[in-house]
Amino acid sequence: MNIVCTIGQQQTTVMTTALEHVILVDAQRLYVTDEHVAPLLSRKPEGLLVLPSGEEHKRWESIERIIARALELGLGRDACFVGIGGGVICDMTAFAASIYMRGVSVDLVPTSLLAMVDASLGGKTGADFNQVKNIIGTFYPADHVYICTETLQSLPDHEYRNGLAELIKHGFLTGEAMVERLETSREALLRRDDPRLLEQLILESLQVKRSFIERDPREQLGLRAQLNLGHTFAHALETLSGFSGWSHGEAVAWGMARAAEAGVLIGRTPPAYARRVEQLLRDYGFRVDYRIAEDDLQEFLHIISHDKKKRSGSVMFVLQSGPGETVLTTLDESIVRTVVSSSRTV
Numbered sequence: 001m002n003i004v005c006t007i008g009q010q011q012t013t014v015m016t017t018a019l020e021h022v023i024l025v026d027a028q029r030l031y032v033t034d035e036h037v038a039p040l041l042s043r044k045p046e047g048l049l050v051l052p053s054g055e056e057h058k059r060w061e062s063i064e065r066i067i068a069r070a071l072e073l074g075l076g077r078d079a080c081f082v083g084i085g086g087g088v089i090c091d092m093t094a095f096a097a098s099i100y101m102r103g104v105s106v107d108l109v110p111t112s113l114l115a116m117v118d119a120s121l122g123g124k125t126g127a128d129f130n131q132v133k134n135i136i137g138t139f140y141p142a143d144h145v146y147i148c149t150e151t152l153q154s155l156p157d158h159e160y161r162n163g164l165a166e167l168i169k170h171g172f173l174t175g176e177a178m179v180e181r182l183e184t185s186r187e188a189l190l191r192r193d194d195p196r197l198l199e200q201l202i203l204e205s206l207q208v209k210r211s212f213i214e215r216d217p218r219e220q221l222g223l224r225a226q227l228n229l230g231h232t233f234a235h236a237l238e239t240l241s242g243f244s245g246w247s248h249g250e251a252v253a254w255g256m257a258r259a260a261e262a263g264v265l266i267g268r269t270p271p272a273y274a275r276r277v278e279q280l281l282r283d284y285g286f287r288v289d290y291r292i293a294e295d296d297l298q299e300f301l302h303i304i305s306h307d308k309k310k311r312s313g314s315v316m317f318v319l320q321s322g323p324g325e326t327v328l329t330t331l332d333e334s335i336v337r338t339v340v341s342s343s344r345t346v
């Protein structure tokens with residue numbers, strides 16, 4: 001099954017295939033990957049650029065290397081850059097494609113679960129600069145996204161869990177059917193040994209993302225912001241922990257549980273749904289019961305009040321009243337304090 005996502009004038013076609021089929025002998029293609037993913041390629045295309053892996057290499061120097069390799073290969077305006085890797089490689093390859101000769105086409109082959117369900121679709125490209133995350137970038141959707149689920153076999157467990165949190169988030173955002181499938185398929189999903197299930201859930205997850213980005217491509221209507229379910233709490237936790245000890249996905253899972261509790265406190269979320277959200281996340285092994293220690297609480301509240309995704313000066317939280325029923329709202333500090341605090345006195 002193919003998914004076509006239309007963003008403005010641009011269409012991205014998503015399809016599932018085997019990794020060996022995405023390497024074409026074509027002089028006008030530049031393949032970009034990283035050192036962990038390169039060994040998965042059974043054929044090494046000519047001119048393949050292998051970058052060091054990791055967020056610390058998501059920077060301008062890597063963009064320069066991509067552009068330098070394209071020049072070396074003599075690629076013209078009809079070239080296609082193909083990024084094969086996690087979100088870092090996908091974001092950077094698409095960014096470089098968007099500025100090389102004022103824009104050449106880009107195909108993405110996401111190889112981490114996070115990149116499959118999230119980073120490869122939607123047109124956001126970029127790199128970090130002066131240690132500010134994603135501060136440079138463009139809006140430039142890929143022409144094709146190829147999902148090759150066999151690549152997930154070599155993905156380290158913590159990276160897989162990072163993507164799982166986003167996949168589960170898409171389930172909560174879309175509705176009952178996907179939440180139920182996540183509840184009933186947990187063991188197989190954690191074992192990663194059922195390619196059909198993986199494909200089905202990844203495509204379903206991408207359809208959820210598509211439905212938000214097609215309706216609000218540039219995040220102007222507050223719809224695409226619903227994709228940030230759990231993220232306001234998560235970003236504050238990641239910042240508080242100095243980006244160590246909590247991966248983004250683990251923090252998002254914790255944040256979704258806090259959003260469910262906050263929803264109950266303000267009467268938006270039925271307690272039974274909040275319990276269901278927390279139980280599902282707990283069953284997948286996420287640390288939903290973690291609380292912020294008293295000594296760190298003030299700092300946490302300070303960080304959350306400076307969330308960079310404020311709208312009209314207010315920090316927004318994504319809450320739900322049920323699967324697929326989502327609202328964006330502000331929360332009083334006392335509510336935030338209550339749901340994150342270990343003493344829970346307010």
Ligand SMILES: NC(=O)c1ccc[n+]([C@@H]2O[C@H](COP(=O)([O-])OP(=O)(O)OC[C@H]3O[C@@H](n4cnc5c(N)ncnc54)[C@H](O)[C@@H]3O)[C@@H](O)[C@H]2O)c1
Pocket residue numbers: 034035036037053054055058085086087088089091111112113114115118119120121122123124125134151152153154155156159162
């Ligand atoms: N553009 C978007 O809309 C969007 C959305 C979400 C995240 N992102 C970006 O995505 C990045 C995070 O993506 P990520 O979590 O994939 O990180 P990543 O690209 O750093 O990949 C995680 C690690 O897994 C390795 N890896 C990837 N695929 C592998 C495989 N099949 N086998 C073995 N190892 C493999 C990588 O080498 C890396 O070490 C961030 O920079 C974030 O800003 C972008």
